[in-house]
Amino acid sequence: xxxxxxxxxxGEESRLRILEATLAIAxxxxxxxxxxxxxxxxxxxxxxxxxxxxxxxxxxxxxxLEFSYRRWRDTAPTWRDRTETGDPAEEVxxxxxxxxxxxxxxxxxxxxGLMLGLANRAKEPxxxxxYIEVRTETRIAIRTxxxxxxxxxxxxxxxxxxxxxxxFHLAVMDGLYMGxxxxxxxxxxxxxxxxxDGVYAQAVAWLGEAA
Amino acid sequence: xxxxxxxxxxGEESRLRILEATLAIAxxxxxxxxxxxxxxxxxxxxxxxxxxxxxxxxxxxxxxLEFSYRRWRDTAPTWRDRTETGDPAEEVxxxxxxxxxxxxxxxxxxxxGLMLGLANRAKEPxxxxxYIEVRTETRIAIRTxxxxxxxxxxxxxxxxxxxxxxxFHLAVMDGLYMGxxxxxxxxxxxxxxxxxDGVYAQAVAWLGEAA
DNA sequence: CACAGACTGGAGCGATCACTACAGGGACGC
DNA sequence: GCGTCCCTGTAGTGATCGCTCCAGTCTGTG
Numbered sequence: 001x002x003x004x005x006x007x008x009x010x011g012e013e014s015r016l017r018i019l020e021a022t023l024a025i026a027x028x029x030x031x032x033x034x035x036x037x038x039x040x041x042x043x044x045x046x047x048x049x050x051x052x053x054x055x056x057x058x059x060x061x062x063x064x065l066e067f068s069y070r071r072w073r074d075t076a077p078t079w080r081d082r083t084e085t086g087d088p089a090e091e092v093x094x095x096x097x098x099x100x101x102x103x104x105x106x107x108x109x110x111x112x113g114l115m116l117g118l119a120n121r122a123k124e125p126x127x128x129x130x131y132i133e134v135r136t137e138t139r140i141a142i143r144t145x146x147x148x149x150x151x152x153x154x155x156x157x158x159x160x161x162x163x164x165x166x167x168f169h170l171a172v173m174d175g176l177y178m179g180x181x182x183x184x185x186x187x188x189x190x191x192x193x194x195x196x197d198g199v200y201a202q203a204v205a206w207l208g209e210a211a
Numbered sequence: 212x213x214x215x216x217x218x219x220x221x222g223e224e225s226r227l228r229i230l231e232a233t234l235a236i237a238x239x240x241x242x243x244x245x246x247x248x249x250x251x252x253x254x255x256x257x258x259x260x261x262x263x264x265x266x267x268x269x270x271x272x273x274x275x276l277e278f279s280y281r282r283w284r285d286t287a288p289t290w291r292d293r294t295e296t297g298d299p300a301e302e303v304x305x306x307x308x309x310x311x312x313x314x315x316x317x318x319x320x321x322x323x324g325l326m327l328g329l330a331n332r333a334k335e336p337x338x339x340x341x342y343i344e345v346r347t348e349t350r351i352a353i354r355t356x357x358x359x360x361x362x363x364x365x366x367x368x369x370x371x372x373x374x375x376x377x378x379f380h381l382a383v384m385d386g387l388y389m390g391x392x393x394x395x396x397x398x399x400x401x402x403x404x405x406x407x408d409g410v411y412a413q414a415v416a417w418l419g420e421a422a
Numbered sequence: 423c424a425c426a427g428a429c430t431g432g433a434g435c436g437a438t439c440a441c442t443a444c445a446g447g448g449a450c451g452c
Numbered sequence: 453g454c455g456t457c458c459c460t461g462t463a464g465t466g467a468t469c470g471c472t473c474c475a476g477t478c479t480g481t482g
Contacts, residue, residue: 037439121240170386170390175389183350221429263429
């Protein structure tokens, strides 16, 4: 992109600092609660620098979402590689456990996404549109993963069940995060193990059920 | 409260109009996205009227949450009366179906609550504190309901499972709402029935499991 | 009729919002 | 040494923010 990688590497560094700061702020306060003044205060950079790196607030937030999504996806275990223990229930448990950890440990992306997903403006911010896209991307990855876990039966039926599982899976992850945020007294690790068993049982039940 | 119930009933009417308008706006745009100017525009009343009825924005939002909560609770089936069909699985299905409808049909309270629950400010808005309270209230009501549905075994163990079920239950409701909002292609009614069976099976499994 | 109290109307307060114009500074190619 | 380009620093812009002042209007009471 930027052709002066060596010349002024300060620029790229500032850009990253701005993104980091914006992510921290936006994940706490949402789109409207994020102001350029807060970003400049956090980074020590003047507003003109922010606007040199990003066209406007909308684009800044959109790129911040993209930034946090990529980092989350790279840190979190991908849905592509499987554990392959032979026991599907065990694999589901492991997968859900890791997914819930990736949310609990670095919650910025999930927080920011939930906020963007909830808000509704007359003209949709680019950040929200982008979030819906990456969420769909994630849902499809989860669906593919479920298709493999549930492989063996009728492919079309497996695909249908996997789609429902992926939706349910995402819903549970959203719900878990909301629960951690809003209710006290969660024993996440233990609860996730138990839920995983329920989720897998659910999938098997759906698979066996008449169309 | 207000002693001129007959004299000037216009006042109370204006108050309600302000609450309605604020709810509609805040449920769409969140705390920071809600401005007094938007409220005055929606109601046709001047800012001074808003500030005559409510001390400041914080209190306005808090009372709006209270207002929407009461309406949701009165509209939605209470957790106190049970269906008592004799079949617990059927009752769970019915209950979850009605709960999901109460969210899908009049989503304002749930939307606003989720937004308030997510946001995190240096000084916590009264509206958010109040939301955490009514959420806890709801969670306890759900727990009590589960205790009754699962009655029969060891009471202490039933209470423990009911607590976990209530958390899980809320998480699923939150997750369902997020899913409807963010993902397309939901078949809510059907999915909820299936989830209900899974949820109930989960509860039974937890009940039977060794402590 | 006078008075009181409940509300409204309009004008405007200082602070903060997103955003910009523009003059530089510092590193590089020549 | 000179010009070029990347990026920062200063100092703003008009618009909108939450909120207030206060005169005026309306309605029921004595």
